[in-house]
Amino acid sequence: MKQVNVQVAIIGGGTAGLAAYRAAKHKTDSVLLIEGGKFGTTCARVGCMPSKLLIAAAEAAHSAAHTEPFGVFVDGNVRIDGKKVMQRVRDERDRFVGFVVEAVDEIDIEDKLIGKATFISEAQLQIDDHTIVNAERIVIATGSRPSYPPVWNDLGDKLVVNDDVFDWLDLPKSVAVFGPGVIGLELGQSLHRLGVEVLMFGMGGQVGPFTDPEVMAYAEKTFSDEFYLDADANVKNIERKGNSVEITYIDKQGIEQIKDVEYLLAATGRRPNIDHLGLDNIPLKSDYRGVPIADPYTMQTSVPSIFIAGDASNQIPLLHEAADQGKIAGSNAGVYPNIRVGLRRSSIAAVFTDPQLAMVGLSHKQVSEKFGGCGCFETGNVSFENQGRSRVMLKNKGLLNLYGEQGTGRFLGAEIVGPQAEHLAHLLAWAHQNRMTISQMLEMPFYHPVIEEGVRTALRDLNAKLKLGSVMISECMECGPGC
Amino acid sequence: MKQVNVQVAIIGGGTAGLAAYRAAKHKTDSVLLIEGGKFGTTCARVGCMPSKLLIAAAEAAHSAAHTEPFGVFVDGNVRIDGKKVMQRVRDERDRFVGFVVEAVDEIDIEDKLIGKATFISEAQLQIDDHTIVNAERIVIATGSRPSYPPVWNDLGDKLVVNDDVFDWLDLPKSVAVFGPGVIGLELGQSLHRLGVEVLMFGMGGQVGPFTDPEVMAYAEKTFSDEFYLDADANVKNIERKGNSVEITYIDKQGIEQIKDVEYLLAATGRRPNIDHLGLDNIPLKSDYRGVPIADPYTMQTSVPSIFIAGDASNQIPLLHEAADQGKIAGSNAGVYPNIRVGLRRSSIAAVFTDPQLAMVGLSHKQVSEKFGGCGCFETGNVSFENQGRSRVMLKNKGLLNLYGEQGTGRFLGAEIVGPQAEHLAHLLAWAHQNRMTISQMLEMPFYHPVIEEGVRTALRDLNAKLKLGSVMISECMECGPGC
Numbered sequence: 001m002k003q004v005n006v007q008v009a010i011i012g013g014g015t016a017g018l019a020a021y022r023a024a025k026h027k028t029d030s031v032l033l034i035e036g037g038k039f040g041t042t043c044a045r046v047g048c049m050p051s052k053l054l055i056a057a058a059e060a061a062h063s064a065a066h067t068e069p070f071g072v073f074v075d076g077n078v079r080i081d082g083k084k085v086m087q088r089v090r091d092e093r094d095r096f097v098g099f100v101v102e103a104v105d106e107i108d109i110e111d112k113l114i115g116k117a118t119f120i121s122e123a124q125l126q127i128d129d130h131t132i133v134n135a136e137r138i139v140i141a142t143g144s145r146p147s148y149p150p151v152w153n154d155l156g157d158k159l160v161v162n163d164d165v166f167d168w169l170d171l172p173k174s175v176a177v178f179g180p181g182v183i184g185l186e187l188g189q190s191l192h193r194l195g196v197e198v199l200m201f202g203m204g205g206q207v208g209p210f211t212d213p214e215v216m217a218y219a220e221k222t223f224s225d226e227f228y229l230d231a232d233a234n235v236k237n238i239e240r241k242g243n244s245v246e247i248t249y250i251d252k253q254g255i256e257q258i259k260d261v262e263y264l265l266a267a268t269g270r271r272p273n274i275d276h277l278g279l280d281n282i283p284l285k286s287d288y289r290g291v292p293i294a295d296p297y298t299m300q301t302s303v304p305s306i307f308i309a310g311d312a313s314n315q316i317p318l319l320h321e322a323a324d325q326g327k328i329a330g331s332n333a334g335v336y337p338n339i340r341v342g343l344r345r346s347s348i349a350a351v352f353t354d355p356q357l358a359m360v361g362l363s364h365k366q367v368s369e370k371f372g373g374c375g376c377f378e379t380g381n382v383s384f385e386n387q388g389r390s391r392v393m394l395k396n397k398g399l400l401n402l403y404g405e406q407g408t409g410r411f412l413g414a415e416i417v418g419p420q421a422e423h424l425a426h427l428l429a430w431a432h433q434n435r436m437t438i439s440q441m442l443e444m445p446f447y448h449p450v451i452e453e454g455v456r457t458a459l460r461d462l463n464a465k466l467k468l469g470s471v472m473i474s475e476c477m478e479c480g481p482g483c
Numbered sequence: 484m485k486q487v488n489v490q491v492a493i494i495g496g497g498t499a500g501l502a503a504y505r506a507a508k509h510k511t512d513s514v515l516l517i518e519g520g521k522f523g524t525t526c527a528r529v530g531c532m533p534s535k536l537l538i539a540a541a542e543a544a545h546s547a548a549h550t551e552p553f554g555v556f557v558d559g560n561v562r563i564d565g566k567k568v569m570q571r572v573r574d575e576r577d578r579f580v581g582f583v584v585e586a587v588d589e590i591d592i593e594d595k596l597i598g599k600a601t602f603i604s605e606a607q608l609q610i611d612d613h614t615i616v617n618a619e620r621i622v623i624a625t626g627s628r629p630s631y632p633p634v635w636n637d638l639g640d641k642l643v644v645n646d647d648v649f650d651w652l653d654l655p656k657s658v659a660v661f662g663p664g665v666i667g668l669e670l671g672q673s674l675h676r677l678g679v680e681v682l683m684f685g686m687g688g689q690v691g692p693f694t695d696p697e698v699m700a701y702a703e704k705t706f707s708d709e710f711y712l713d714a715d716a717n718v719k720n721i722e723r724k725g726n727s728v729e730i731t732y733i734d735k736q737g738i739e740q741i742k743d744v745e746y747l748l749a750a751t752g753r754r755p756n757i758d759h760l761g762l763d764n765i766p767l768k769s770d771y772r773g774v775p776i777a778d779p780y781t782m783q784t785s786v787p788s789i790f791i792a793g794d795a796s797n798q799i800p801l802l803h804e805a806a807d808q809g810k811i812a813g814s815n816a817g818v819y820p821n822i823r824v825g826l827r828r829s830s831i832a833a834v835f836t837d838p839q840l841a842m843v844g845l846s847h848k849q850v851s852e853k854f855g856g857c858g859c860f861e862t863g864n865v866s867f868e869n870q871g872r873s874r875v876m877l878k879n880k881g882l883l884n885l886y887g888e889q890g891t892g893r894f895l896g897a898e899i900v901g902p903q904a905e906h907l908a909h910l911l912a913w914a915h916q917n918r919m920t921i922s923q924m925l926e927m928p929f930y931h932p933v934i935e936e937g938v939r940t941a942l943r944d945l946n947a948k949l950k951l952g953s954v955m956i957s958e959c960m961e962c963g964p965g966c
Contacts, residue, residue, distance in 0.1 A: 043931065043932075048931055048932050049871070049875070049932060052872065052875045052876075052932055053875055056553060056875050056876050056877070057553040057554055057555060059876075060546065060549075060550040060553040060555045061550065061553070061555045063543065063546040063547065063550075064546065064547040064550050064555060064557055066543075067543040067544065067546075067547050067561075069571065070539060070540040070543040070544075070568065070571060071540055071563065071564045071565070071566070071567030071568030071569070071570065071571055072540060072543045072544045072547060072561065072562070072563055072564070072568070073561075073562045073563075073564060074547055074557050074559060074560075074561055074562075075559040075560045075561075075562050076557060076558035076559020076560070077557075077558045077559070078550075078555065078556070078557055078558075079555070079556045079557075079558050080554065080555055080556075081554045081555070081556060082554070083554070084554030085553065085554030085555070086554070087554065088552065088553060088554055092874075092875065096871070318930075318931075319931040320928065320929060320930060320931050343926055345926065345927065345928040346927075346928050347928070348928045348930050349930070350930050350933070388532070388579070389535065391575075392532070392535045392536055392539050392575065393535075393539050393542075394539070420903075420906060422930065422933055423903060423906035423909075423910075423935075425930065426906075426910055426928070426929070426930065426933070426935050427906075427909055427910055427913060429927070429928045430910060430913065430914065430927045430928070431913065433926070433927055433928065434917055434919075436917075443826055443828065443916070444828065444829075444912070444913045444916055444917075445803065445828035445829050445830070445831045445909070445912045445913070445916065446803060446909070447801075447803060447831050447832070447833050447905065447908065447909065448526065448531055448801075448802040448803050449526075449531050449532060449535055449802075450833070450905055450909070452906075452909050
């Protein structure tokens, strides 16, 4: 076998791996990027981008079908051409993947190696059966893959995961989505709005990313009003019957139903790709799921010369976090042993459903754990149902809960279901990272009429509850109607 | 005539006047709110709210007519029912006005007086011919009205202003809009998208609120691609002919055209309502247009006991500014002579066209005046044409210019034409008021894939130009495709 000696080896050429490669190269010339399959990121291939493309089509169909309240009428059908919908999703997806591949092509060929890496020792990797890489420092950036009960494999090609959806040549007639989490909700609602019959089943009542029971209940109600969603489902049997999947379940009225669907879409979570790396050969400390434990500020594992980044770390499986983690891991691998903490930002997450969902800063669960025991936090809220601008656009569905600390008045976090929540989340996440107080946030400019005025209402409510501001005025007319 | 003695009299019961009333009442019980006509705000009656309602209908029609690229087809016509469009605009407008009127109804009847106020002296107002108000302090909050060349009055009922549009029972066939400013663009584009033939004429090339020539040129090109817009028009003659208006103009190809339209919509600006107040009777210093000069931090005029707020002050004719000014003026009138400066926020303005327009902080003109002489500022920019998320949604039109100070790296301001600019403007305005540097802004969280990533690209460009960051990477793949 060929032998290669490098200072830094990076396993995985996705978002985290590419960021690690770039950061390591700033520190040393001797960097090797090892990719087991095809280059390209989860985000571009099967994640953020293609899902947003499907959502854009769903939004177009939904809007065209809901013009009447505005005095605009579609005389005829809104016809969804599944082949064309999927054509655009795939074409644009391929274009985005193309950019990633182009960027990889620009990397010096000497710095790239194709093959599956396994650890022989802390400083030695075997790549397939062709190369031994001796690396002083190693970054694990192997990403994640969908995870589901193995028994579902009996469904054969009737079982799909998000990856498969974006390769469809046409839209199916019906899909049972298991898992009303971020991926399940985005895909499930989009498919429903594109005319696919959707049944969505969850376990234990969890809907979306929420930890705040009020916000989660609002989201569940909203989505349940649009398509069949049982967040705490009682599914008796799942079985392949010819070309379809037969699902036997007790519906929300307690009645047994037997339903045939074209596909079962497993959106039951993702697992880090760390099970075929030969981690048993090195003394790496792992959590109960076998995921290496790493310091989130340095990305260093218990083996000081080994770093981990991105979905493989199972910390926060989001693109922007993977990029930050990759940068920190690569940079530290480059300068090891003189490692440094890297920039970790305030937490932000958004789900591009309609209404959108978002989480900022500390979740309700985290706030409760940290500040709940002493009664040291308060929750301010606003409903978007009567919020001026939201109502103008007929997007007046949603609930925002904001958390603030007693005494300091500091903004702690937020959970949101509502219109344009992705934008509200940025405003709030920047305020959170700037360690602003609720009073300071109320001093910031708010235009009129905007959905951000809903945030202001919640801030005023919170400030009053923190006894830092006056009691809410029910109809606050000096700031304009309905805000 | 009846005589009334009060500590504070407020002339005008709109947004500024209501805010002033509320603020003054916190300081003294003796406050009188004088309204010349009907209560209700410009914003609710003829401004922000009804225009957003018209825009919502236009957006519904436009979206329904542009679904094909997504693989969604409308089999049949997108039919605009002008009567129903205007019905919703009026009904919802009336609802918003209703809230304002309700809020006014809750004000103690003893605190309200109906009639037109004129100054007899610095401390005395005559209300119509029924009351003399002796007021120790007075707040002028009389608002503004549309302004246009008086000769257009010859057009009779074929001349309309924004107020009239929102009372229409049906949509007209054609409208010539004079003035491609904020109001002209919002109404003109909406009417165009609702099937009204629109011709738009400007003077001197000004389009929207912009001072940055690049951003203005982009906006002009974008709107000109959609409907006839000549921002520097050569209009030879305007004449009423029977039931229409005949406009003779030299078109952009230099050819004389004669065109009949149903209405001429004057969107040529607004003027403060200060010409019938008897200001000649008091020694108030005014600018060359006759508008009383006031300190923007205290809203005090040259007569110490007289304050001014809202559109009447001609400072920044925006609802949220009127509310702030009203609060400051009312509070200071309440505590006079112990006046205080009030909170003035970083500047923000948004225009709800498609793409949207926005201004934040200092304008390009202000930045050039303040920092241009020494070459002390740089401009970072981004085009939204290839921005990932914008392209996914087929909203990939726009340009953002950001200004930053050399040396300090401080964010100075921005001019934007682009998708969701209202939300980008809030993020940037908060950053501006927080006196953030470009480097600090780049440390903030950005989700993926979002339009805010376009802002990040411009920030990176600016930071590199300020020599505070590394040169831009052309395809920055660690942060995801197309961002």
